[in-house]
Amino acid sequence: MRKWIALSAVLVAAAVLAPSDAAAQASCPVKIGGVLPLTGSMGPITKKIAESAQLAVEHINAGGGVKGCPVQFILRDDQGQPTVGVDAAKYLVEVERVQAFTGTISSGVTGPIISSITAPSKVVQISCCSTATPFTLDGRSQGYFFRTLPTSKTQAVATASEMARRGLKRTAIIYVNTDFGQDMTRFVKLALPKLGGDIVAEVPYTDNQPSYRAEVTKALAEKPESLLLIGFPKDAVTIVREWLSLGGTQKIALNNSMRVKDFVDGVGGRFLNESFGMDNAQVAGPTVDAFNKAFEDKYKYDSKGPGVHTQYDAMMVLGLAMNIAKDLTGPSIKDAVRQVHAAGGATVGTGPEEYKKALELIKAGKPIKYHGATGPIEFDANGDVTGPALVWKIVNGEIVTDHVISIDQMQALFKKIDG
Amino acid sequence: MIGVFSYLVFFACIVLILGVMALGLNLQWGYTGLFNAGIVGFYAIGAYAHAILVTAPRPDLIGNFGLPWIVGIVGAMAASALAAWIVGLATIRLRGDYLAIATFGIATTIQLVTLNWDGLTGGAQGLPAIPRPLSAWFGSPLGFNLFYLGLLIAVVGLVYWALERILRSPWGRVLKAIREDETAAIALGKSARRFRLEAFVLGSTLMGLAGALYVGFIGFVSPFDFLPILTFQIWAMVIVGGSGNNKGALLGALVIWGIWAASGVLIAKLVPPAYAAQGGAVQVILIGLLLVASLLFRPRGLIGEVPVVSRHADD
Numbered sequence: 001m002r003k004w005i006a007l008s009a010v011l012v013a014a015a016v017l018a019p020s021d022a023a024a025q026a027s028c029p030v031k032i033g034g035v036l037p038l039t040g041s042m043g044p045i046t047k048k049i050a051e052s053a054q055l056a057v058e059h060i061n062a063g064g065g066v067k068g069c070p071v072q073f074i075l076r077d078d079q080g081q082p083t084v085g086v087d088a089a090k091y092l093v094e095v096e097r098v099q100a101f102t103g104t105i106s107s108g109v110t111g112p113i114i115s116s117i118t119a120p121s122k123v124v125q126i127s128c129c130s131t132a133t134p135f136t137l138d139g140r141s142q143g144y145f146f147r148t149l150p151t152s153k154t155q156a157v158a159t160a161s162e163m164a165r166r167g168l169k170r171t172a173i174i175y176v177n178t179d180f181g182q183d184m185t186r187f188v189k190l191a192l193p194k195l196g197g198d199i200v201a202e203v204p205y206t207d208n209q210p211s212y213r214a215e216v217t218k219a220l221a222e223k224p225e226s227l228l229l230i231g232f233p234k235d236a237v238t239i240v241r242e243w244l245s246l247g248g249t250q251k252i253a254l255n256n257s258m259r260v261k262d263f264v265d266g267v268g269g270r271f272l273n274e275s276f277g278m279d280n281a282q283v284a285g286p287t288v289d290a291f292n293k294a295f296e297d298k299y300k301y302d303s304k305g306p307g308v309h310t311q312y313d314a315m316m317v318l319g320l321a322m323n324i325a326k327d328l329t330g331p332s333i334k335d336a337v338r339q340v341h342a343a344g345g346a347t348v349g350t351g352p353e354e355y356k357k358a359l360e361l362i363k364a365g366k367p368i369k370y371h372g373a374t375g376p377i378e379f380d381a382n383g384d385v386t387g388p389a390l391v392w393k394i395v396n397g398e399i400v401t402d403h404v405i406s407i408d409q410m411q412a413l414f415k416k417i418d419g
Numbered sequence: 420m421i422g423v424f425s426y427l428v429f430f431a432c433i434v435l436i437l438g439v440m441a442l443g444l445n446l447q448w449g450y451t452g453l454f455n456a457g458i459v460g461f462y463a464i465g466a467y468a469h470a471i472l473v474t475a476p477r478p479d480l481i482g483n484f485g486l487p488w489i490v491g492i493v494g495a496m497a498a499s500a501l502a503a504w505i506v507g508l509a510t511i512r513l514r515g516d517y518l519a520i521a522t523f524g525i526a527t528t529i530q531l532v533t534l535n536w537d538g539l540t541g542g543a544q545g546l547p548a549i550p551r552p553l554s555a556w557f558g559s560p561l562g563f564n565l566f567y568l569g570l571l572i573a574v575v576g577l578v579y580w581a582l583e584r585i586l587r588s589p590w591g592r593v594l595k596a597i598r599e600d601e602t603a604a605i606a607l608g609k610s611a612r613r614f615r616l617e618a619f620v621l622g623s624t625l626m627g628l629a630g631a632l633y634v635g636f637i638g639f640v641s642p643f644d645f646l647p648i649l650t651f652q653i654w655a656m657v658i659v660g661g662s663g664n665n666k667g668a669l670l671g672a673l674v675i676w677g678i679w680a681a682s683g684v685l686i687a688k689l690v691p692p693a694y695a696a697q698g699g700a701v702q703v704i705l706i707g708l709l710l711v712a713s714l715l716f717r718p719r720g721l722i723g724e725v726p727v728v729s730r731h732a733d734d
Contacts, residue, residue, distance in 0.1 A: 038699025050696035057692075073692060076683050077699030082644050086637065087433060087680050094426040108643025111545050115638035120560040132544045140548050140638075177535065179543035204535070 028069035030328065032057070032318055033076070033092030035103035035113065040080030042105050049128060049307040050075060051299055053102065056315030059294070063355030066322045073315075074098065078109050085109040089117045099328045100318045101125045105307065107132035107179045114141050122330035124337060126318060128311035132179040144334055146383040148310040148317065148374065150280050152180060155256060156187030157413050158389035158405050159228065159278045163253050164195035166276075171197055171253075172224035174215055174239060176231035177204040184230045184255065191417045200224050207235050216242045226251040233258055237266035250274045257306075259392055259399055269397020276393040276402060280374065287349035291373035294351055312350070313372035319355065320348075320370055323362050341378040342367035386410060425561045428568050430680060435571040436632045438672035441656040442578055442665055443625030449662035449724070450586060451618040452598035456519040457506075458626055458653050460526030461499045463533055463645040465627025466634045468498035470546045471539065473635075480546075481538050488552040492631050499627020502529075503620045511616045526650065534642040545641025549634050567636055574632065575669070578625060582665055594618055652679070659713050661720025670721055678709050 034053055036046050057073040065071055074096055078085030085104055092098045101123050104110050110130035118125040119142045127147040135145055163171065173188065175181035185202060192199060200222040205215045216239060219227070226249060229236055236258055244250070244267075254263075254277035264272060291312055295303035303309070317340050322328060325336035345367035348358040358368050370377050377385055389410060391402040405413075440462060447453040471482035473491035486494075510521040533540045540546065552570070557563040585591055596604040597611050605611050634640045652675060660671020682705045690698040713721070 038696060039703050043699070047696050054693065054695065073695075074687055075692075075695040075698070076687055077702055079648075079699070079703070080643075081646065081648055082637075082641070083433065083649070084679060084683070087430065088683055090429045091426055091680070091684060094422040094429070097422055106643055107543070108545060108641040111547060111639040111641055112637045112644075115547060115549075116636070117560075120563075135547070177543065179545075182537065182542055182544065 027067075027328070029072040030066040030069045030322065031072050031074060031096055031098040032315070033074050033089070033096060033098030033101045033103075035076050035078050035085050035088050035092070035101075035109070037080040037085075037105055037109070038075075038077040040078075042080050045306055046105060048299075048303070048305045049105070049311045052295065052303070052308045052311045053315050055295060055298055056312045056319070058298075059350070059352045059355055060315065060319040062352035064359045066319060067328070071319065078104055078106075080106055080109070082109045082112050086112050086116060089113045093117055093121050093123055098123070099330075100322060100333055102311070102314050102318065103127060105129040107135070111135065114145050119144050122334075124318070124321070124330055124333045126314040126337075128314050129307040131183060141383065143383065144330065146314075146317070146337055146379055148313040148372075148377060148385060149307075150387050151384045152183035153187050153414075154386050154389060154410065155278050155280070156184045157191045157417060158391070158410065159184075159253055159255070160188050160191035160195055160197065160417075161405070161413050162276065162278065162391050163192065163226070163228065164197050166251075168197060168226035168251055168253070170200045170223070170225040171228055172201040172203070172219040172222060172226070173199060173228045173230065174203045174205060174212075174219055174243075175229075176207055176235065178207075181230050188228065191413075194417050205231065205235065205239070207232060209235070210238075211242070212239045213242055213246075215239070216246055216248070219243075220246055220248055225249055226253065228253040229258070230255045231257065233260055233263040233266070236263055240267045240271075244271055253277065256280065261399070264394055264397055264399060269394060272394040273396070276391055279390045279392060280387055285371070285375055287354075287371040288373055288375065290354075291350040309373035313370075313374055313377055316350065316355070316372055317370065317377060320358055320362070320368065323359055324368075338379055340368065340370045341376060342369065345369035347371055421561070425564065428561065428564045430676075432564060432568050432571055432636055434673050434676050435568075435575050436629050436636065437653065437656065437676055438575055438669045439578060439629040439632065440626050440653050441660065441668040441672045442575075442582060443622040443629070444653050444657050445622075445662060445665060445668040446582060446586075446594075446618055446625070447622035448657060449664065449668070450591065450598060451594045451615060452515075453511075453615060453619055453622075454515050454519040455522050455619070455622070456650060456654075457522030457524075457526030457529075458650045459645045459647060460522070460529040461503055461623040461626040462630040462633075462649065463526075463529050463642075464502050465495040465499045465630030466640050466644065467533060467540055467546075467630075468627070469495040469631035470549045470634050470640045474546055474549050479538075480541060483546075488550070488635060491635070492628065495627050495631035496624050499630070500620050500624040502627075503623030504616070506623075507616045507619045511612060511619055523647070523650075526645075526647070530642055530645045533645065540642070543642060545639060545643075547639050549638045549640060551638050552635060571632065574628075578628075579665055579669070586665075590614075590617075652676075655710055659710065659717075659720060661722040661724065663724030664720070664722050667720050667722040667724075674713075674721065675710075678706055682706055682709070 036050050038046055061070045076088035107130040110127055125145050131152050175185045201219045203215045203219045252275040256279040258277055259279050292303045320340045321333050321336040324339050325332035347369045348354045349371050350373055361368050388407045389405045393402045447455045469491040472484055472486045472494045474483045475485045476483045506525055554563050593609050593614050601611050656671035656675045657668050661667025682702045686698040686702045
């Protein structure tokens, strides 16, 4: 019995440690590693994100792969637990020798992966979904970390400017107590006073509670004349209903997550005629439609959901950057990521055909401009993307676009706020 | 093969850090019978104490003193010992499952405090840029990991040796007496409460030490490091390894963390890429099956308790 156990343990260890292919020494296939929380509390939303990554890999391979090699995508589960995610990332980087890395969702997992795996080993990491600001700002990533979702700052500043434009005063903020909610609140607090508004209360809330009466009462105690609600639709329905029933104003500013019919119907459209919200304006255009169609054709359900579009772009950016890079080392790929959206480049979009077109341009030594599933992708000095913002409002229970704040206007706003 | 070696060094570091926690729990549960379901709380206190003491100052945070690594380690142990003493004073009289519920609640409270006390812990953003000891001296990640592995082997060796010494002393025998029959131990004139409290504080101090070693290794800490799943994993290590045996606790750490890591690799290799999104669920099922199988075939753990308790018993 004991011998049998020992033998099987040795066999498992050997199987685990052997590289995936006998031909691992050769440069084909090019490997991209991924870590995502396929199970755990994020599991339900991650399935689509993982499928989006798979779709991108199919498009990359159909369009010519990387430097003539097919791309092999090795996906591991972090179970929402930092130690598990770090272990999986370490395995991908050291044993599988992946040339680039994507992941993950929870900032609590992404942080340790950057600080202990990807940055020290000089492997480029692109995340679809981690919003915590310090990653790109504190220099810890040494420039190896990028993310394809606009940071909370863009949305927060746009929100503050729209609130000021509408002349909202005495604002109460109720926000979800996560890195996203904290970040949004921090930037709104920074921006709003400089644009002419004022904040009278800040109340954090914990998600998935049956009632938020205590939080709403606390916010109302300061006699606010407007509300900024930052959170997720399910809790937001409860909060807005309690807010209104306790006599709160209908002047409610909302964040991007609330731009869904479920929220409007949950509260009741007739109470929301003075409400408005913010979103990333890039989520429209032909390259976005092309992605949506490709996703629906393959998986037979729509591509709506957090992180689905940004994950596709993360993969495509890696694919393009690896073709632009002169070799597949971390430092070369890191520099190439910034050339995926080069000044004066020819526009390339989503899907295998566009990818093929991009490869031809790259081979000819010409610059490209990648427009992805979330519109144009251009990284700033920190490895973050900024973009235009969109103001939406609710008219008779329907969500309609009010106007767009262009990228130039956004930059003017940033200048005004950062001083 | 350098990559495989590099990964194994990293893996061994994590196993040893988890092993320190397993040793702490083994002292509490394996020897004294204290059902501590709040392991992760003391781990969090050690981790944050270390991070706050050694990280370079930042204007927006209260703590961050930029002190040397060793001060962080000692501070982390002191902080978790103090926390365990306060918690112990209030709860140590509770038996079995009652203590479990109380400590579980306390661990959840501690995790929520780390999430909400932004000024001290950085909140959900976490504390980045925690200095890793002497990491500037090493050019490559492998160099640093090898150094840290050496450090961990020394720490775990010291902890193991010290535990073996005290558990074979009269103090250790009283713990076992309390575990087996508390009334009898009291009848012999021993203060069960005092011994239980001492074992609880000592075990929790080791958990705090593990927290400090972990953040010193990873360089980042956030409240997501301290979810209840970790408590469950440490319990699995002690039970599968063999409770009441320090070698068993360390072996359990190796086996359980090995199952966790290896199952992920196996799934990634065996499941076709098109189904990778579903692979995660299979991995969790596999982990559960392996745990159940190990308990069915080795109910006393891989290495059961050794009946001899005195250094002089063999004489």
